[in-house]
Amino acid sequence: MTRTIGLDVESRPECIELLSGALCGVCQRQLALPAADISAIHLAMVEAVNNVVEHAYNGESGHLVRVELELAPNRCNLRVRDHGQPMAPGRLAAVTTFAEPDPEDPDTWSTRGRGLAIIKSCMDTVEYEARDGVNTLFMSRTLATGESA
Amino acid sequence: MTRTIGLDVESRPECIELLSGALCGVCQRQLALPAADISAIHLAMVEAVNNVVEHAYNGESGHLVRVELELAPNRCNLRVRDHGQPMAPGRLAAVTTFAEPDPEDPDTWSTRGRGLAIIKSCMDTVEYEARDGVNTLFMSRTLATGESA
Amino acid sequence: MILTHRNIEGIDIVSLSGRLVMADVPQVRQKLLAIVEAGNGKLVLDLKGVGFMDSSGLSVLVSVFKAARAKGGDMVLLGLSPTVRSLIELTRLQHIFSIFDDEATALARLAESAKSAAG
Amino acid sequence: MILTHRNIEGIDIVSLSGRLVMADVPQVRQKLLAIVEAGNGKLVLDLKGVGFMDSSGLSVLVSVFKAARAKGGDMVLLGLSPTVRSLIELTRLQHIFSIFDDEATALARLAESAKSAAG
């Protein structure tokens, strides 16, 4: 049976750690999901929430970041919501795979721009919607084994 | 610095387990609180949420149960909120310590009525407020060591 | 919540493992009461695998204890984790539940109470 | 995030332990850049104690790597946990970062690059 938990914190870097603890606690302690699934879901959530704090809220604290974790027998859906600056249309779709950095060319040693590509590689489906002042990044991952709980 | 995470689920017994996972995950993985504190906070939360599901919502699923975990350096505050049937005035105050069951007297072998007393024994402060259709059980526990994070 | 059941010389031994919480209570209560009903009311409840229990779990223990006593038997507890033991002590239920660390002693106690009831 | 720093024959060895995430990044970046600035740009970064890292952690690694190279030195990585290793491989950073399992080999590599730079 599908179960959902909503998690919310303020848009501060230290609060992202509370979301990590909660998400991993649910996936590990209560559901005993395989480690590879937990790692992927955890990393995708952290990257998505980092982006909300950094980009949607421009690093401003005091705003609401909401994560919804929906656990179905063979699927985990994750929604990260904010009411800040939406992502530019087409930005997510434009993300491709990681560029190979060249050891001889310092210009390819990029310090940023990996978050969305990491999310896409962790999750099977990634969609973004900005509607009525609420922005939602929807991410979904198929679970091989389903819930063991 | 004080950090807060809000957790919400539907009023169904199986969803209480998600709250347990999230709460313990935050306390254990991210904050490394001492085990005795985690046990007490965890048990108090489960009893409070059980009561919401059973009494405030009369066992009906589909309603919102919200838990707020506020972590200050030397204190953990827990709020459990519902918008169901409020607890009778004076009910919480009337709770005293556990009655000693008598091995010779089956009438003292009570199958229920321990939830609120457990909460009071786990937490230093327990207060209840019903206001504007929202009921809040406020619970607070002093932490000996504070956050290690 | 996983429940396994053996019967040794008329004594039921049931092991629970998992978290004994509200979501599991209806099913566990029903299975345990059915075992007491079908047997002679002598039950060892092995809680080694139970790491967490709430007051709804305690209510199952008391219900099953009552059913066992009503049949002239008894329910004893085995293998309490520190968390479960402290919940039972907090709520004073150690005054009515016999608690053992090893199965042989628990079985001996129940066998003895059978003899003294018979004698 | 705990950071410890030693210097062996001109090579800086820094161990990080904890989760290298956005909340810790400003402080860790600043400390590592200060070490590279003060030293000769030869740095072993021991990540044995880092169980989780996100892309903001990767950005620290790249920044420090760039600073080390700009000084004619190098930054090499030591003791990657499976999670961190797979993040680095996913993002192809193993093409620019040298990765070692033991400290002696890492130190030897940096000492060697010092010689070849000198020679």
Ligand SMILES: Nc1ncnc2c1ncn2[C@@H]1O[C@H](COP(=O)(O)OP(=O)(O)O)[C@@H](O)[C@H]1O
């Ligand atoms: N949640 C978001 N809200 C607004 N803009 C976003 C969001 N996520 C990503 N972006 C935009 O997409 C760009 C690429 O994001 P990402 O791949 O995570 O790399 P980085 O965050 O390092 O720039 C960001 O620089 C930002 O402009």
Ligand SMILES: Nc1ncnc2c1ncn2[C@@H]1O[C@H](COP(=O)(O)OP(=O)(O)O)[C@@H](O)[C@H]1O
């Ligand atoms: N959150 C709540 N909302 C409404 N009523 C409550 C709530 N919590 C407790 N109560 C009332 O207080 C009584 C005692 O609760 P408790 O000590 O937990 O024992 P039990 O739940 O086993 O009855 C309940 O039977 C109920 O009438």
